[in-house]
Amino acid sequence: MESLKESILELITETSTNLPPDVRAAIRNAKERENAGTRAALALSTISDNIQMAEENVSPICQDTGMPTFYIHVPVGVNQLKMTQAIREAVVEATRTGKLRPNSVDSLTGENSGDNLGEGVPVIHYEQWDKDEIDVRLILKGGGCENKNIQYSLPCELEGLGRAGRDLDGIRKCIIHSVYQAQGQGCSAGFIGVGIGGDRTTGYELAKKQLFRKADDTNPHPDLARLEDYIMENANKLSIGTMGFGGNTTLLGCKIGSMHRIPASFYVSVAYNCWAFRRQGVSIDPKTGNINRWLYKDEPKFESVTVSEPKQEAPASSTREVRLTPPISEEDIRNLSVGDVVILDGLIHTGRDALHKYLIDHDAPVDLEGGVIYHCGPVMLKDKDGNWEVKAAGPTTSIREEPYQADIIKKFGIRAVIGKGGMGARTLEGLKEHGAVYLNAIGGAAQYYADCITGVEGVHFMEFGVPEAMWHLRVKNFAAIVTMDAHGNSLHKDVELDSLERLAQFREKVFA
Numbered sequence: 424m425e426s427l428k429e430s431i432l433e434l435i436t437e438t439s440t441n442l443p444p445d446v447r448a449a450i451r452n453a454k455e456r457e458n459a460g461t462r463a464a465l466a467l468s469t470i471s472d473n474i475q476m477a478e479e480n481v482s483p484i485c486q487d488t489g490m491p492t493f494y495i496h497v498p499v500g501v502n503q504l505k506m507t508q509a510i511r512e513a514v515v516e517a518t519r520t521g522k523l524r525p526n527s528v529d530s531l532t533g534e535n536s537g538d539n540l541g542e543g544v545p546v547i548h549y550e551q552w553d554k555d556e557i558d559v560r561l562i563l564k565g566g567g568c569e570n571k572n573i574q575y576s577l578p579c580e581l582e583g584l585g586r587a588g589r590d591l592d593g594i595r596k597c598i599i600h601s602v603y604q605a606q607g608q609g610c611s612a613g614f615i616g617v618g619i620g621g622d623r624t625t626g627y628e629l630a631k632k633q634l635f636r637k638a639d640d641t642n643p644h645p646d647l648a649r650l651e652d653y654i655m656e657n658a659n660k661l662s663i664g665t666m667g668f669g670g671n672t673t674l675l676g677c678k679i680g681s682m683h684r685i686p687a688s689f690y691v692s693v694a695y696n697c698w699a700f701r702r703q704g705v706s707i708d709p710k711t712g713n714i715n716r717w718l719y720k721d722e723p724k725f726e727s728v729t730v731s732e733p734k735q736e737a738p739a740s741s742t743r744e745v746r747l748t749p750p751i752s753e754e755d756i757r758n759l760s761v762g763d764v765v766i767l768d769g770l771i772h773t774g775r776d777a778l779h780k781y782l783i784d785h786d787a788p789v790d791l792e793g794g795v796i797y798h799c800g801p802v803m804l805k806d807k808d809g810n811w812e813v814k815a816a817g818p819t820t821s822i823r824e825e826p827y828q829a830d831i832i833k834k835f836g837i838r839a840v841i842g843k844g845g846m847g848a849r850t851l852e853g854l855k856e857h858g859a860v861y862l863n864a865i866g867g868a869a870q871y872y873a874d875c876i877t878g879v880e881g882v883h884f885m886e887f888g889v890p891e892a893m894w895h896l897r898v899k900n901f902a903a904i905v906t907m908d909a910h911g912n913s914l915h916k917d918v919e920l921d922s923l924e925r926l927a928q929f930r931e932k933v934f935a
């Protein structure tokens with residue numbers, strides 16, 4: 424099995440940089456369903472470009488390469504200790520070469536191990552089988568969509584939907600609700616895996632396993648097949664759309680599995696995966712460790728993500744492009760409205776969870792007056808001369824900074840915050856009071872944004888780890904949409920309210 428480490432390294436690289444054909448097809452179909460010129464169409468076009476760039480650059484599709492999770496079937500007699508060793512070595516190597524972001528953080532000290540190893544990381548599940556091949560499947564599921572996983576305990580009362588009982592119709596309501604509660608924060612349009620039954624742990628496990636099914640397969644269980652079809656037909660009526668911008672596609676796939684439970688418990692567990700649905704698999708020869716074949720890539724190669732322009736014309740849109748260079752004046756900010764596209768040139772600063780917490784009690788290491796904070800944890804590598812290079816740099820979910828953001832804007836005079844998924848009422852109030860805007864970048868488009876970064880001017884707080892450090896980045900033509908302005912308007916608030924109203928159409932019983 425001397426080739427095993429190399430084979431696993433190839434699997435990790437492919438998973439991080441090359442989306443499987445079934446996922447690409449689902450995204451292409453979504454793009455075809457949106458009207459040209461809408462925000463959703465623009466987002467999907469950025470996503471499609473990003474998928475292409477990641478493949479060409481052999482670089483991460485999204486900077487969050489997630490929790491590396493392996494599901495492995497082995498013939499009797501294969502040494503699992505040696506396999507685990509090979510997997511760990513491959514994970515370290517993939518991190519060193521920038522195919523994985525250093526993502527393993529000590530939960531108590533906050534220390535990033537730097538190589539993606541740690542207690543319980545990577546996750547490896549083994550199962551024996553009677554075939555003479557090793558089947559290794561890998562999913563790289565990022566944190567933003569993982570945070571939108573949800574588990575329901577039936578019976579329950581669901582916002583907008585009423586009572587969900589212990590039957591197929593109650594399950595239906597939970598699944599529809601799971602799509603609603605994710606809004607755009609898990610980088611919709613998403614794929615969901617659903618686990619019915621089990622206990623709290625095995626229910627989630629079953630949900631995640633559904634994500635290994637191909638997006639276009641048919642459930643062998645007739646009731647579940649019917650439920651999957653129903654969800655695919657109806658979830659899009661919530662009109663949450665790509666990135667939560669509103670639009671025709673909110674869900675790209677729904678796979679449901681069922682297992683037994685004990686009488687007192689009835690769980691419906693949902694694993695939400697962003698559009699950057701990175702899963703690949705290989706069949707490996709147990710003698711040599713070589714790859715025999717790929718499990719998802721075996722279909723004809725998806726030629727291009729470019730599609731013919733949709734027939735319908737866009738409704739007259741008021742999209743305005745405004746070019747800004749920090750430090751930005753209050754007047755320039757107050758001139759912006761929701762829907763405007765801002766093109767940034769100049770210096771911006773990354774900051775996410777650790778930095779926001781820190782800045783509440785400390786000074787900033789650089790002047791942020793009129794400045795721009797980018798909610799981003801990039802993948803960075805040093806080149807041969809010791810200079811930092813940006814390998815992937817899309818936005819992270821902004822709502823996590825909601826407890827801090829308004830105070831930070833006020834304290835440092837920040838004029839723009841870039842992120843994804845939107846922020847809440849407190850930040851909206853802060854934007855209005857202090858004259859700032861929230862700019863939504865396209866989640867997962869890590870290659871697209873890395874391409875806008877022309878230089879790394881420095882870094883502070885490396886002790887927070889690469890993703891949490893404060894990177895000072897020079898950008899050119901960095902485009903993001905104003906989704907919360909300084910006049911109290913929020914596209915996120917509007918889409919959430921609208922989708923809550925739309926939820927009501929799913930109250931009545933559908934499955935007897």
Ligand SMILES: O=C(O)C[C@H](O)C(=O)O
Pocket residue numbers: 486487565566567568608609799800817818819820821866
């Ligand atoms: O950690 C990140 O870079 C992004 C994360 O996956 C998120 O969606 O918030």
Ligand code: SF4
Pocket residue numbers: 485486487488564565566567568608609610697698699817818819820866867868
């Ligand atoms: S940023 Fe978006 S695309 Fe990337 S892992 Fe998080 S949820 Fe997925």
